[in-house]
Amino acid sequence: MRALVTGGAGFIGSNLADRLLSEGATVRVFDNLSTGFQDNVPADAELFEGDIRDEAAVRAAVTGVDVVFHHAAHRAVLQSVENPLSTDMANTHGTLLVLKAAHDAGVRRVVAASSSSVYGGAEQLPTPESAPLIPRSPYAVSKLAGEHYCRVWSELFGVETAALRYFNVYGPRQRPDSAYAAVIPLFTNALRTGVRPVVHGDGLQSRSFAYVDDVVDANLAAAEAPAGSCSGKAYNIAGSRSYTLLELLHELGEILGVEPAPEHTAPRTGDVRHSSADLSAAARDLGWQPKVTLAEGLRRTVEWFALRSG
Ligand SMILES: NC(=O)c1ccc[n+]([C@@H]2O[C@H](COP(=O)([O-])OP(=O)(O)OC[C@H]3O[C@@H](n4cnc5c(N)ncnc54)[C@H](O)[C@@H]3O)[C@@H](O)[C@H]2O)c1
Structure with missing residues (x-):
């Protein structure tokens, strides 16, 4: 091709x-x-x-x-x-x-x-x-x-x-440092560097993350x-199912071996409460369906962050 x-x-x-x-x-x-x-x-x-x-x-x-x-x-x-x-x-x-x-x-x-x-x-x-x-x-x-x-x-x-x-794609090469960064690189970067991840609202909003x-x-x-x-x-x-932002943080914390302590700010205007495909x-x-679980996708993403920062 x-x-x-x-x-x-x-x-x-x-x-x-x-x-x-x-x-x-x-x-x-x-x-x-x-x-x-x-x-x-x-x-x-x-x-x-x-x-x-x-x-x-x-x-x-x-x-x-x-x-x-x-x-x-x-x-x-x-x-x-x-x-x-x-x-x-x-x-x-x-x-x-x-x-x-x-x-x-x-x-x-x-x-x-x-x-x-x-x-x-x-x-x-x-x-x-x-x-x-x-x-x-x-x-x-x-x-x-x-x-x-x-x-x-x-x-x-x-x-x-x-x-x-x-729906919310994530994985290696998605950067945390752009002005409009997505939630997974932001959370990963925060947890890796000891900064409290910012969660808009209660964190119970859910999303489907596609590796x-x-x-x-x-x-x-x-x-x-x-x-x-x-x-x-x-x-x-x-992805095959949706996760709340708090569940996402928990998964990331498990992989990185840290206990996330999110800082909750006001909910963002216009944010959708739940999203699932x-x-x-x-x-x-x-003939397509997702194969990579959130835990596995996050593990590979964290690995990329580690390689990138040397
Ligand atoms: N990342 C997500 O979660 C997500 C979700 C839904 C849809 N999408 C869509 O997937 C596509 C890729 O997104 P991404 O996350 O890889 O973003 P990205 O910003 O990393 O990639 C977009 C690319 O397009 C290039 N580009 C932007 N404007 C251009 C222009 N005028 N001329 C030529 N090149 C230009 C950029 O330099 C960049 O390399 C986009 O169409 C986006 O709308 C992404």
Whole structure:
């Protein structure tokens, strides 16, 4: 397979690029290195440094490719609230450019990273893909727009597409030091350095955490599943069950051999109380299900933190 990974210098994209290479694919990475790092790009991948909003650059990157794994995006919800136009340009417009260029270049399939945020806090738990879609941030709107563009390009132009709604992905290369860091790298860093982890609210809110290797598996499955069953659709990609933040802290504490003493602050406005994914559609159409338990995924994540800090 000749693969293009947009956002391939980032957390998820670079893990995917590594796996594609190890499975014999030719890999090109397209990234503007805004939140990604050149060090993440595997040596055997070809790096196209460019912006996903730049049509000529995107056209050059998709030339000669079989499958595009589209991950380049502004991924932070808060950033999208502060700066909605730039999120929309990168995420909505960027996805449209990728689809248009992919169609013109004869790309077989586009697998696009979407997000559980498209549900906006569903009442039905676990949440199936058919639940109401009520995005509650510019980021979530941009991800839903990207999904619709994928479906429309599949229906109108025959570009095979699949969108993957990720729920809280974690694992090696997810950094604790960005302005919009996610909860697992923040908790891991705090517990490793003897700082009290900050928990917004009572910590009984729950999330489904997807280990990055499972997310990579889902991408490979989405690239190969029969178009008749998956093209134009969106799938939940998550861990096998949900955990409260206090349970997450407990698991991390066990691995690191420390007793977490969280500092509770006010709940964050707009935070969803519970989130959990119905994974039956991905199992049925993509033949995918998560394999890595939270304890195992956290163990590997902690190992990466230890290696990184030497
Ligand atoms: N991490 C999660 O929990 C999660 C959850 C839901 C969805 N997603 C989606 O998965 C994808 C990857 O997320 P991630 O967590 O690896 O984030 P990341 O920030 O590590 O990766 C995004 C990559 O895109 C690149 N990029 C950003 N803007 C660009 C632009 N204008 N042109 C070219 N490249 C650009 C960045 O440099 C970075 O390498 C994103 O589409 C994100 O919305 C992630």
